[in-house]
Amino acid sequence: MTIVTILQNGRLIDPAGGVDVAGDLWLQDGVIVPAREHLPENNLVFDLQGKWIVPGLIDMHVHLRDPGEEYKETVATGTRAAAAGGFTAVACMPNTHPVNDNAAVTRFILEKARGASARVYPVGAISKGSSGEGLAEYGELKEAGAVAVTDDGLPVFDSQLMRRAMEYAGSHELLVISHSEEIALSRSGSMNEGVVSTRLGLRGIPVAAESIMVYRELALAELTGQRVHIAHVSTAAATDLIRQAKARGVQVTAETTPHYFTLTEEAVAEYDTNAKMNPPLRTEADRQAIREGLRDGTFDAIATDHAPHSVLEKELEFDQAANGIIGLETSLPLSLNLVRDGVIDVMRLVELMSTAPARILKVQGGTLAVGSVADITVIDPDREFTFTRESILSKGKNSPFLDWKLRGKAVLTIMGGRITHNEME
Amino acid sequence: MGNVKEIYRFRHKHILGIEQFSVADIFYILDTAASFKEISSRPIKKVPTLRGKTIINFFFEPSTRTRLSFEIAAKRMSADTFNIAASTSSAQKGETLIDTACNLEAMNPDIIIIRHSSSGVPSLLTRHVRASIINAGDGAHEHPSQGLLDLMTVREHKGKIEGLKVAIVGDIAHSRVAHSNIVGFTKLGAEVRVAGPATFMPPYIESLGARLCGSVEEAVQDADVVMALRIQKERQDDPLIPSLREYSQFYGINRSLLRHARPDVLIMHPGPINRGVEMSPDVADGAGSVILEQVTNGVAVRMALLYLVMGSEGSRVG
Numbered sequence: 001m002t003i004v005t006i007l008q009n010g011r012l013i014d015p016a017g018g019v020d021v022a023g024d025l026w027l028q029d030g031v032i033v034p035a036r037e038h039l040p041e042n043n044l045v046f047d048l049q050g051k052w053i054v055p056g057l058i059d060m061h062v063h064l065r066d067p068g069e070e071y072k073e074t075v076a077t078g079t080r081a082a083a084a085g086g087f088t089a090v091a092c093m094p095n096t097h098p099v100n101d102n103a104a105v106t107r108f109i110l111e112k113a114r115g116a117s118a119r120v121y122p123v124g125a126i127s128k129g130s131s132g133e134g135l136a137e138y139g140e141l142k143e144a145g146a147v148a149v150t151d152d153g154l155p156v157f158d159s160q161l162m163r164r165a166m167e168y169a170g171s172h173e174l175l176v177i178s179h180s181e182e183i184a185l186s187r188s189g190s191m192n193e194g195v196v197s198t199r200l201g202l203r204g205i206p207v208a209a210e211s212i213m214v215y216r217e218l219a220l221a222e223l224t225g226q227r228v229h230i231a232h233v234s235t236a237a238a239t240d241l242i243r244q245a246k247a248r249g250v251q252v253t254a255e256t257t258p259h260y261f262t263l264t265e266e267a268v269a270e271y272d273t274n275a276k277m278n279p280p281l282r283t284e285a286d287r288q289a290i291r292e293g294l295r296d297g298t299f300d301a302i303a304t305d306h307a308p309h310s311v312l313e314k315e316l317e318f319d320q321a322a323n324g325i326i327g328l329e330t331s332l333p334l335s336l337n338l339v340r341d342g343v344i345d346v347m348r349l350v351e352l353m354s355t356a357p358a359r360i361l362k363v364q365g366g367t368l369a370v371g372s373v374a375d376i377t378v379i380d381p382d383r384e385f386t387f388t389r390e391s392i393l394s395k396g397k398n399s400p401f402l403d404w405k406l407r408g409k410a411v412l413t414i415m416g417g418r419i420t421h422n423e424m425e
Numbered sequence: 426m427g428n429v430k431e432i433y434r435f436r437h438k439h440i441l442g443i444e445q446f447s448v449a450d451i452f453y454i455l456d457t458a459a460s461f462k463e464i465s466s467r468p469i470k471k472v473p474t475l476r477g478k479t480i481i482n483f484f485f486e487p488s489t490r491t492r493l494s495f496e497i498a499a500k501r502m503s504a505d506t507f508n509i510a511a512s513t514s515s516a517q518k519g520e521t522l523i524d525t526a527c528n529l530e531a532m533n534p535d536i537i538i539i540r541h542s543s544s545g546v547p548s549l550l551t552r553h554v555r556a557s558i559i560n561a562g563d564g565a566h567e568h569p570s571q572g573l574l575d576l577m578t579v580r581e582h583k584g585k586i587e588g589l590k591v592a593i594v595g596d597i598a599h600s601r602v603a604h605s606n607i608v609g610f611t612k613l614g615a616e617v618r619v620a621g622p623a624t625f626m627p628p629y630i631e632s633l634g635a636r637l638c639g640s641v642e643e644a645v646q647d648a649d650v651v652m653a654l655r656i657q658k659e660r661q662d663d664p665l666i667p668s669l670r671e672y673s674q675f676y677g678i679n680r681s682l683l684r685h686a687r688p689d690v691l692i693m694h695p696g697p698i699n700r701g702v703e704m705s706p707d708v709a710d711g712a713g714s715v716i717l718e719q720v721t722n723g724v725a726v727r728m729a730l731l732y733l734v735m736g737s738e739g740s741r742v743g
Contacts, residue, residue, distance in 0.1 A: 195628075198632060200544055201567065270548050317541065317546050318543060318549075
């Protein structure tokens with residue numbers, strides 16, 4: 001008889017079923033099973049007094065750098081970081097070397113993901129080589145296991161190509177994810193255009209570089225009647241556009257990241273390249289607008305845009321340094337701050353970090369319903385820890401949250417019934 | 426304990442920008458520079474103050490006058506100076522800036538004077554080397570020794586900075602000289618006005634303390650000081666102005682424009698001048714022009730900075 005994992009006395013939080021109750025959760029053969037009266041013979045019991053049992057967290061925007069930049073991250077190290085951060089699944093962006101614009105690369109990634117510490121959902125490229133010219137082969141990408149397409153890292157500058165991508169992706173039931181950036185406005189900049197860029201003498205990236213392209217994507221989604229997902233929203237302006245589009249029925253979903261609702265451009269301080277990412281950290285007004293968007297439902301998901309780099313890309317002149325920060329191991333405690341600050345409730349948090357990403361990507365998980373996959377995250381909302389460089393499991397150490405005292409941690413992560421992370425005391 | 430008057434001490438190991446200085450710091454530097462200025466007019470222009478000190482001029486951008494000015498300043502203080510001119514980005518050679526800096530560090534210099542096209546590079550170096558770092562211009566950030574020599578020059582002529590009206594005209598957004606001057610003059614109580622086409626204005630320029638004027642006439646109205654900035658040739662990637670010809674017509678400093686300024690207005694330029702573009706030749710060479718005095722004072726200010734960083738706490742030799 002197989003082992004039954006019994007999670008006892010926890011707080012079960014399941015947005016899919018609207019459930020928030022004290023209770024037990026039984027897992028067997030990789031799925032959630034009904035609790036029975038008597039303990040089975042082969043059991044593994046965890047007493048989870050004071051802890052939350054939620055559907056496994058899903059990060060729909062991660063760079064695993066594999067294949068091609070394995071010195072920055074691999075499927076193995078990235079998923080280990082994911083599990084430690086409470087994630088049971090990640091969607092990985094196609095800007096690898098080679099670009100994931102075909103079935104062979106997608107299969108390669110999925111092959112490496114077998115036995116990894118989290119489910120990996122490859123995202124294919126919108127255009128061949130993410131060159132902005134010609135559609136990638138979505139039918140084959142989908143068959144090979146891709147869940148979405150994007151040229152993330154770069155925008156699709158050709159509006160006709162983006163229109164066709166939405167239409168053709170719709171035919172193959174693939175989600176189009178937009179990296180919304182008007183390159184002509186942003187390419188010479190290295191941080192938000194504003195007071196701080198002027199003080200530091202750095203060329204800026206204006207808000208309009210994001211909002212112009214978000215508006216185009218919304219207009220194209222409206223034109224084609226297809227859905228579009230806006231990645232890593234950083235500005236109040238783009239948040240407003242998405243809110244208005246949703247109100248008139250455009251099929252748009254959107255994500256933002258912990259750094260946009262936690263930090264502002266001030267974090268660049270004395271040219272700290274760990275606060276350099278694209279889109280850049282914005283102003284306090286933007287940060288507040290992002291939080292409001294999380295509260296009122298404008299944003300569907302919290303993703304990390306986990307972007308590991310080595311010191312080779314980061315210990316450089318600020319304008320030469322690579323964009324991006326890691327996020328898998330800090331996302332949960334930073335997002336829990338939203339609950340502690342009264343911006344959202346716990347149910348909404350789990351919705352943003354699990355249920356909604358599963359729904360948007362049309363993948364399993366995101367629920368505690370009996371019969372569902374046994375992807376579970378157990379959270380100790382009060383566990384405090386200092387996020388030190390030494391503690392990071394990702395190969396990338398590029399985080400603006402180094403040495404921050406954080407509160408709330410995944411203490412047990414279970415993927416398909418298998419324990420992928422365990423720091424139960 | 427009796428009343429012990431707090432004694433001023435210059436505490437800066439590095440010179441990254443005027444932004445880091447208090448008002449007392451700036452006056453102390455200017456006073457020190459004034460006391461050193463006389464050395465340059467002696468028959469034997471050398472004092473032993475920095476004998477045995479090693480100073481490296483580490484320049485990633487072409488520079489004639491700033492590099493020479495620092496070198497003369499160092500030599501008049503008896504320091505040993507070395508010049509390294511590096512091509513734009515060392516990354517292109519496969520060696521990072523930090524690698525190069527650490528190699529210099531291994532030779533135990535006391536001061537590294539750095540110029541680089543990327544803002545923030547001097548600050549980056551302070552995190553990787555033990556030598557004092559002096560910023561000789563970084564990107565569009567700061568050029569503190571230029572700002573200080575401009576303050577020194579104006580103070581010599583006007584006897585004060587506080588209450589003066591200072592107009593800076595030109596490409597403010599891409600000018601580290603403008604940035605350092607706006608910060609420096611504002612700290613000392615001057616009213617700084619900036620003017621030029623909107624394409625030359627950085628966002629939120631008022632946050633630096635300057636007043637944005639809608640026209641050059643408005644900026645120079647009753648001005649005590651008018652400073653024109655060098656206009657770069659048009660950029661390929663960013664259309665800032667249609668032509669130098671049109672720029673000079675609408676924003677160039679000429680005699681008729683200066684009728685709006687005070688009669689004793691000082692004319693300044695950080696050099697090198699595009700004659701006939703940002704400033705007409707008769708203005709550059711005429712009454713009130715202190716452009717060459719700026720260059721002379723540059724040596725004195727840089728002598729003062731070298732001296733002061735060597736004497737500050739935490740420098741390699743106290």
